[in-house]
Amino acid sequence: MLTPSQIRDRLARGAAAAVEGDRPVLDETASWLTAVTARELVRIDQEARRFSFEGPALGKSQAWTSEVLASPSPVVAVLAGMHTDGHVRERAVRSLVTSFDALSDRALAVRVGDHVGVVRELALREVLRRRTLDNAAHVVPVLRRFEQRGRGSGALARYLHALVGEHGEADVWARLRSSADHDLRRAAFRHSFDSGLLGLPDAVALLAGERDQVVRRRLIGVVADSATPDVIAGVLLRDRAAESRTLALVKLTAEQLDPAEVERLLVDSSVLTRLWARRRWQEMGRDPAVLYATRARSAANPIMRARAYIGLAETGTAIERQEVLGLVRSADLPLQKVGLSLLKDHAAAEDVPLLFQAVAGDHSRVARLAGEVLAAHLRLWSPTDLAPLKAAEDPALRSRAWWIHRLRGGWEAVIAGLELLHDPDPRVAASGRQSEPPMYLLPTAAQQHRIAELLATVPIGPDRRRSIAFAAGLPDPGQYS
Incomplete structure (x- = not known):
């Protein structure tokens, strides 16, 4: 994100290029304004019109002549549309009406929130004419920025109504769910589930491939609230997100859970998942400490053994000091790290050389853990x-x-x-x-x-x-x- 001074510098360069006909700089400016998010584009527009003792960021209004605005490069009119002078903005909007690229769509949408009524009405009239789904992908993210404002607040509803009338609700919201704008995409998913355009089967199908955490949380909630126990177990218990696994354990009772699945989750990477797995394991009439002790001292891979030791400590079970020191001396990194974590509350003076040896080792995480043990026992060194x-x-x-x-x-x-x-x-x-x-x-x-x-x-x-x-x-x- 650029600072206000950086934004003003870029705008000033673009304005100078518009007057001089410097095509490379204009192309660079167009690429910048096309690539920024809708939120940032509105911020750039506000910065362009902010008062400064140095004068307008886009130069004097007299420089924006008819000849300048007649430039074949649409970004010239886009820049003029951000000028502090309302007359320049009005002429810019009239020029943008003849341009049909993505940046022109966005620039007109920005002017829907203009404080000059004539400019605002001109922009809105043109935006309402641009009703292809491609237009919508450019326009809607910007119009959403005005939803909570006095000027332009009703534009989004009017535009969506026109879109739905032409393309149908399903196609419109499907396109908006694929938007590159994170805010719009999240709102589109929320609306789609609330209005019934998407349901449980869609949530199940989409969850595995979804990367946006906010959307994932919505999908997880739909599955957890609407699915049958077998679907919750099949979809959420093995999901990559700890939130999913934990929520499945919360939603399902001990009778609805497979003991093998709960046993697997007892050594999960998530603290909260392990907590709920222990609760369900106890409800099944089993002792998690016994399983942890068996796993910790088994020939399992070091990561699983380390998690078992962590789980054993979380149950409040005491671990012999010599066993902890053996973990600290282990050649396996996960066991060494868990050993240092367990030693933090029980270090003695004779452990100081071992701790300094860990600090001087090859692994920065081990060194940090050893340093934390030393910091917890300042009297020992x-x-x-x-x-x-x-x-x-x-x-x-x-x-x-x-x-x-x-x-x-x-x-x-x-x-x-x-x-x-x-x-x-x-x-x-x-x-x-x-x-x-x-x-x-x-x-x-x-x-x-x-x-x-x-x-x-x-x-x-x-x-x-x-x-x-x-x-x-x-x-x-x-x-x-």
């Missing part, structure tokens, strides 16, 4: 333990060290930020986020000494150095200016 990582040749390892150091908070976070700015790799140093000095807390003598060392050479502004020195209680903070 000190910043000096990070020295080997901070001296590593790999910039990624040094970045991890600064991040973990900063997790200690307080003045240690400030020290970590200052140290990061001294990193020899400019990319690492630039990634730093300078922490604010803590209020009502003075650093220790050792921390003050380290802060003084770092402030002497840190590449930040003198005001920032002085404020840190003052907050840290350093003698003569003015020397760091």
